[in-house]
Amino acid sequence: MLSLREPRNGRLVTITGPVRSGKTTHLEQLLNSASVIWDKGPNSNILLAKHPNDDVKSPGKVAGYDALETSSPDEIASHVTPNTEAVIISGINFYEDKSIVNLLQDLVLRNRRVYVAGHALDWNANPFPNMPAIMALSDDFIITKAPCMIDSCQLQATRSQKLEGESMRLCIKHHAFEGRPDHKHYLIDQIGGLEAFVGSMYASKTTVWRQKMKELSANRIDYEVFKWIKDKRYSERNKQYGLYDTGFIGFNNSDEKIPAVYIKTAEDMVRFIDGNTGIREIDERSAKRRLGHIFIDEGQFIEGIADVVRARVYQGYKFYITGLLRTAKMEPFGEIPKLLVLADSIDVMHGYCERCGREASESQKFTKMGDEWVPSDYYEDPIKPGGKEDDDEVVDRYEARCRHCIEIPNRPEPKYRFERYYPTVSLR
Numbered sequence: 001m002l003s004l005r006e007p008r009n010g011r012l013v014t015i016t017g018p019v020r021s022g023k024t025t026h027l028e029q030l031l032n033s034a035s036v037i038w039d040k041g042p043n044s045n046i047l048l049a050k051h052p053n054d055d056v057k058s059p060g061k062v063a064g065y066d067a068l069e070t071s072s073p074d075e076i077a078s079h080v081t082p083n084t085e086a087v088i089i090s091g092i093n094f095y096e097d098k099s100i101v102n103l104l105q106d107l108v109l110r111n112r113r114v115y116v117a118g119h120a121l122d123w124n125a126n127p128f129p130n131m132p133a134i135m136a137l138s139d140d141f142i143i144t145k146a147p148c149m150i151d152s153c154q155l156q157a158t159r160s161q162k163l164e165g166e167s168m169r170l171c172i173k174h175h176a177f178e179g180r181p182d183h184k185h186y187l188i189d190q191i192g193g194l195e196a197f198v199g200s201m202y203a204s205k206t207t208v209w210r211q212k213m214k215e216l217s218a219n220r221i222d223y224e225v226f227k228w229i230k231d232k233r234y235s236e237r238n239k240q241y242g243l244y245d246t247g248f249i250g251f252n253n254s255d256e257k258i259p260a261v262y263i264k265t266a267e268d269m270v271r272f273i274d275g276n277t278g279i280r281e282i283d284e285r286s287a288k289r290r291l292g293h294i295f296i297d298e299g300q301f302i303e304g305i306a307d308v309v310r311a312r313v314y315q316g317y318k319f320y321i322t323g324l325l326r327t328a329k330m331e332p333f334g335e336i337p338k339l340l341v342l343a344d345s346i347d348v349m350h351g352y353c354e355r356c357g358r359e360a361s362e363s364q365k366f367t368k369m370g371d372e373w374v375p376s377d378y379y380e381d382p383i384k385p386g387g388k389e390d391d392d393e394v395v396d397r398y399e400a401r402c403r404h405c406i407e408i409p410n411r412p413e414p415k416y417r418f419e420r421y422y423p424t425v426s427l428r
């Protein structure tokens with residue numbers, strides 16, 4: 001259950017799910033927990049806003065509470081005072097102005113707690129314009145769960161659709177749109193989906209992901225693991241790996257290594273799964289397998305991955321993907337944002353800030369300057385796969401940091417220049 005009685009660092013929580021799946025209930029709980037602490041009215045520490053397209057039957061209200069109704073991020077920003085501790089926005093998916101992303105980021109950087117609620121996907125399972133970027137900025141997610149609204153279907157609804165004028169939440173089996181792929185014949189009893197395992201570097205994303213493999217192995221269910229061809233950590237050094245060769249994935253805290261097939265792009269992975277690589281041994285083996293569980297390591301590096309996942313979940317494939325939520329510049333990383341909007345579950349793993357010990361959501365990058373390691377400049381190249389065990393020639397170093405302690409020299413000034421919020425009310 002959401003409550004404002006949590007650690008008081010700036011953070012963004014996204015509440016998302018299909019239509020009528022209980023997002024407003026979460027906001028109501030949050031607002032109830034807040035109303036016992038703060039006064040309402042102009043001096044309120046809470047700013048509640050909604051988009052005019054959200055819940056049109058209750059103008060100016062969210063879950064019975066008075067809300068600022070506006071489609072303008074600037075107008076929301078103009079209501080932020082030095083006392084504003086939390087900002088809650090309902091119908092976040094309807095904000096088309098890109099400034100909404102700046103607004104959320106700037107609020108969080110200035111130590112506000114921000115909660116946003118809205119659908120990630122439209123009727124055709126395409127993301128609302130700013131939702132991928134908003135989700136990639138988030139520290140935590142609540143994905144609302146409710147059963148499919150088709151009679152007698154007990155499956156979890158993960159998509160939305162308009163049927164005979166009514167907004168419906170549907171499971172992936174009942175969600176229809178033009179160009180929807182057919183179910184793979186041997187996966188007819190399997191419900192496709194995506195589980196995402198994201199976080200900063202050194203957040204043990206892979207360890208939790210590995211548990212999923214162990215569960216499948218215990219039930220003798222076939223799966224395959226893929227990784228990006230340029231990510232050579234844990235594989236034999238000095239060996240040249242080509243497409244579809246097998247390398248390894250290792251873990252920060254153990255000697256265990258698991259084999260993984262090297263791919264360059266998502267298209268390579270599709271050819272492997274479908275038995276169309278042109279390499280006889282691989283294709284003959286693929287034709288005999290009944291592969292329905294796909295693991296992908298460091299998904300931010302795999303080009304085309306979001307489109308493949310979006311289509312293949314309708315065929316019954318289950319994907320398990322790890323990835324870095326943000327780059328070392330605190331910006332969205334590769335196609336991870338587009339995967340987050342498709343995910344049925346998102347595990348966010350946090351490390352600990354190596355400077356202050358609080359929850360770390362960011363990856364601090366350092367560059368070697370002479371004999372010294374210094375925080376990398378904003379205008380340097382993006383993050384590379386690597387870390388503590390990377391090849392000798394890589395001259396970067398990383399550590400986990402919180403938003404307050406990360407240093408990014410020459411990072412552009414924020415659009416909204418809020419004053420930093422300092423807690424004044426003591427919460428028990």
Ligand SMILES: [Zn+2]
Nearest residue numbers: 148153171174
């Ligand atoms: Zn259904």
Ligand SMILES: [Zn+2]
Nearest residue numbers: 353356402405
């Ligand atoms: Zn810190």
